Amino acid sequence: MGKRALISVSDKTGITAFAKELTEAGYEIISTGGTLKTIQEAGIAAIAIDEVTGFPEIMDGRVKTLHPKVHGGLLGKRSNPNHMQQMEENEINPIDMVVVNLYPFKQTLLKEGVSKEEIIENIDIGGPTMLRSAAKNFEDVVVVVNPADYDAVLDAAKKDELSIELRQQLAAKVFQHTANYDAMIAGYFAEQTGEEFPETYTVTYEKVQNLRYGENPHQIAAFYAAPLRDGVSLASAEQLHGKELSYNNIQDANAALEIIQEYDMPAAVAVKHMNPCGIGIARDLSDAFKLAYDADPVSIFGGIVALNREVDKQTAEQLSEIFLEIVLAPDFTEEAKEILTRKKNIRLLALDTMRSQAIAHKLTTVSGGALIQHQDTGQVVSNDLEVVTKRKPTEQEVEDLLFAWKAVKHVKSNAIVLAKDNQTVGVGAGQMNRVGSAKIAIEQAGEKAKGSVLASDAFFPMPDTVEYAIKAGVTAIIQPGGSKRDQDSIDVCDEHGIAMVYTSMRHFKH
Structure with a gap:
């Protein structure tokens, strides 16, 4: 019996040309539903899947390839005499190539106004099952999931050079593809059920490009994007x-x-x-x-x-x-x-920088694992501020305090920002103690420190940072509050007529 290829694709890009050349290379084409119609309308001989299974497509196409005559033909090991005997006894013919791509679940999720029913119907069951069966048996079955691989597969098929290396590469692509597909489905259901941190956390990213190197030339790197990103994204x-x-x-x-x-x-x-x-x-x-x-x-x-x-x-x-x-x-x-x-x-x-980012998880890898948290989207407005000193900040100081607070949120901890008249004038980042960051920010500000405001991403464990800021000419301070020694810092401010407000929100950034 000649070679047989099972073709069932949602993305029909290039499929008729591929099927035509496959038949010319000696393959018999088996196909399903819309793919079969497309191939036959192009004048290419193909047989319907129900002619192979002896069972009709049912349930609006939900069940058509889930049949022993399909999966037996894919999973049967040609080198195993018992497998071959069972295939013969059950009238199962080998399938030598599977060309499948899946229902467009990602594209369906991204459609505006899409219904839950449409989303569920675009969860492919038969496609991933055929792909996984073929990929598992890659030594005997060639499996193609990406139209970009059509030309390479055709060239090899025509020369009868479908090597084990090529087959394994194609199988690897299948399992990467189905893992990506299932991760998107898992993410959808987690969102629907409100399960924030499930027992197993599955994420998937799609390659945007290889990079010349990572942080340093001796590190290799690539850039990946979330397939279902919402809101503005650098990708x-x-x-x-x-x-x-x-x-x-x-x-x-x-x-x-x-x-x-x-x-x-x-x-x-x-x-x-x-x-x-x-x-x-x-x-x-x-x-x-x-x-x-x-x-x-x-x-x-x-x-x-x-x-x-x-x-x-x-x-x-x-x-x-x-x-x-x-x-x-x-x-x-x-x-x-x-x-x-x-x-x-x-x-x-x-990039539309005015469009807001979607609230998402922030994932940081550690040795052998990962830390996952919500992105820091916390914000403070003037009504949220608690004045803890005798002197209240002026209207201009409040404006500058909120400006500085938005900035300090994005500075590596320990973080101190000085600002004045809608401009940062000093930034102290990533020091091992808070007064060290304050010294850097104040030194950078120079004369501009006089009349400026200071933002601190976390509370003051002792009043030394406040004392240093006052000497530099800072007139108002914004910080989360919450230290056991808060009163020491308040007393220093009151002694010098400085205003201080609490946000009750910390912005550590490690």
Whole structure:
């Protein structure tokens, strides 16, 4: 008996040409439903699955390939005499190739207004089962799940060179594909049942691109995206200019994206090593960028800039005066693009930075495991602030305090941010003690520290940070509160007429 190929695909891209060449290579085609109709309408000989099984497709197509004559033909080991004898006794013929892709579950979930019934009906059962059967028996069965592999499989089939190495590579793709498919289904049901952290946590990502290297040249790396991402995502950005993004570029750009989304007014954020080195907001984008630049004109060199308005000519001219790795913005005017693309190496990324990010889990790998938590989407408004000192902050101080609080949330702990007039003037990040971060921020601010406000991502265990800030000229402080020695810091503030407010919310970032 000649070779047989079972073809049943939802994505029919290139299937008629593939089936035609398979028949020319000596394969008999078995097919199902819409795939059978497509193949036959193209003038290609094919037989229906029910002619093989002797059983009709039933239940609106829910049951058609789940049959011993299908799976026996896939799972029977050709080298096992007992298998071959049982196949003969049960009139089961071998199937040598399976070409299957699955009901579009991902695309169905992403459809606007989709019903639960439609989602459930797009959970493929027969397809994954055939794929897994064929992949398990890859030594005897060639399995193709991706149309991108059609040409390579045809070339090998025509030359009768479907090697064990190729078969195993194709089988590996199948199990990767079905794992991805099942992970999306598991995620859907977990969401429907409200199970936040199930006993087994399954996630899946799809490759966007290989990267030249990771954080350092001796580390290999790749960039993956969540298949069902909702809201704004760096993986959805359109690159308008410049060379490929690096691992560090992506990390920094994502940090910049998260920060820029804190601000509603025209804003500019400069990021270096995943920490903001300058943030400014103003009525005009170019003024906002000037504030971000002036906040730290040294550290911004070679950094990432994110903006939340279309980049115009004036802003582009300012951006072009310094070396930047990436500019991320909702869009660029033609004049702005003409100015910025004169620089060969700058990357321009277009992404709707005004669109909010979906609340998602944050996953961090540790040796042999992972930590999973909600993203930090906590926010504070003026009505949430608790004034704990005798002096209340002025209206301008409250504005600056909230501005600084949004910034300190995105600075590595221990974190201190000084701000004044909608501009960060000093950032202290990642020190082993809080006063160390304060010293860095105050030293960076210099004379700008006078009349500024200070934000701390966590409480003060002792009053030394407050004392140091007061000496520098800070007039108001925002912090979570909650230390056993809170009163010591309050007393120091009251002694010097400084305002302090509590948020009752901590923003550690490790």
